[in-house]
Amino acid sequence: MSDEEPSLNIPSLLTLAVVSYFVIRWFFNRDESAAGGSRGRGRGNVVDPAQVEQIAQMFPQLSTRDIMWDLQRNGGSVAATTERILTGRGLLLRSNLRSQSPPTNIPPTQTATAASAPKADAQDLISRYNLSAKAESPPAELQSEAPSKSTWSQNKEERQRILQKRRDDMILAARRKMMQKNQGNAQ
Amino acid sequence: MASTVAQKRLFHEYKNLSTNPPEGITAGPVSEDDMFYWEALIQGPEETPFEGGVFAAELKFPRDYPLSPPTMKFIGVYPNGTVCISILHPPGDDPNHYEHASERWSPIQSVEKILISVMSMLAEPNDESPANVEAAKMWRERRAEYEQKVRDEVKKGLGL
Numbered sequence: 001m002s003d004e005e006p007s008l009n010i011p012s013l014l015t016l017a018v019v020s021y022f023v024i025r026w027f028f029n030r031d032e033s034a035a036g037g038s039r040g041r042g043r044g045n046v047v048d049p050a051q052v053e054q055i056a057q058m059f060p061q062l063s064t065r066d067i068m069w070d071l072q073r074n075g076g077s078v079a080a081t082t083e084r085i086l087t088g089r090g091l092l093l094r095s096n097l098r099s100q101s102p103p104t105n106i107p108p109t110q111t112a113t114a115a116s117a118p119k120a121d122a123q124d125l126i127s128r129y130n131l132s133a134k135a136e137s138p139p140a141e142l143q144s145e146a147p148s149k150s151t152w153s154q155n156k157e158e159r160q161r162i163l164q165k166r167r168d169d170m171i172l173a174a175r176r177k178m179m180q181k182n183q184g185n186a187q
Numbered sequence: 188m189a190s191t192v193a194q195k196r197l198f199h200e201y202k203n204l205s206t207n208p209p210e211g212i213t214a215g216p217v218s219e220d221d222m223f224y225w226e227a228l229i230q231g232p233e234e235t236p237f238e239g240g241v242f243a244a245e246l247k248f249p250r251d252y253p254l255s256p257p258t259m260k261f262i263g264v265y266p267n268g269t270v271c272i273s274i275l276h277p278p279g280d281d282p283n284h285y286e287h288a289s290e291r292w293s294p295i296q297s298v299e300k301i302l303i304s305v306m307s308m309l310a311e312p313n314d315e316s317p318a319n320v321e322a323a324k325m326w327r328e329r330r331a332e333y334e335q336k337v338r339d340e341v342k343k344g345l346g347l
Contacts, residue, residue, distance in 0.1 A: 059294060087195055125243055174240065
């Protein structure tokens with residue numbers, strides 16, 4: 001190699017070595033100090049209590065522990081923690097909000113409404129959603145195009161269509177069931 | 188900025204409700220152009236006079252959702268279907284002084300939890316704080332009549 005490049009002499013090699021030494025040293029130093037800093041923060045428990053307090057005030061439901069844990073993990077960024085809570089991803093990311101909350105888990109809600117006994121005027125769901133045509137058609141046909149219930153399309157119009165179909169199916173199915181029940185009662 | 192957070196969150200909830208819908212609940216924005224206006228269908232819970240019925244409600248979300256709760260209103264056959272339920276009350280104000288903070292609205296609640304709560308409200312109305320005083324009175328004093336009326340309305344709602 002040095003045969004092919006006779007111009008590569010000892011001084012230039014030395015210079016290169018020295019320069020690289022400094023570059024590498026600078027590089028590692030920087031890493032070390034950053035790592036040292038965050039280690040220090042972690043060890044010294046140093047989620048700032050004021051930050052915890054701040055988040056706890058915004059979200060009184062969360063336990064202080066969870067908040068501290070999350071803050072510690074993201075290096076004490078209130079913004080990041082808040083953002084995570086707000087987007088509904090949940091703090092600890094063990095799972096998202098949904099799967100943590102089967103229906104039985106919902107907070108015991110004080111309900112404050114007697115279901116209103118409705119008045120008679122008004123629009124039923126069939127006319128509201130223009131379902132009268134579909135309501136008349138034979139049930140078998142409707143059932144055959146059974147909805148694939150849990151779908152999500154990347155396409156906006158498609159999603160809209162799926163939602164509408166789920167809605168219509170729900171109403172029509174309830175109507176059919178009710179009609180059958182009525183017939184059963186009549187006989 | 189705030190409304191982007193809200194939109195993102197609502198979209199996320201919409202997706203969850205679509206891919207993994209809770210039993211008897213359909214909900215989503217009327218049009219995705221306005222993520223702040225939703226309609227929801229709730230099935231009447233079984234073994235109640237509401238059984239077999241489907242109830243439509245509109246949900247309106249504030250721009251700072253999920254910091255503030257949405258409002259929910261039954262549509263169609265009800266004189267004033269505004270839903271008054273603790274999960275829809277912001278944590279700060281407690282007009283009735285009996286709700287725990289954990290029962291009221293907070294950003295870790297969700298549309299799904301609201302709808303499930305409303306469903307259970309249909310099963311166990313709380314006549315202490317009725318939306319419809321007359322209905323509550325009937326519920327307390329003439330239960331059979333109340334239930335018959337509900338059943339009639341359920342059918343009417345389905346166009347029968």
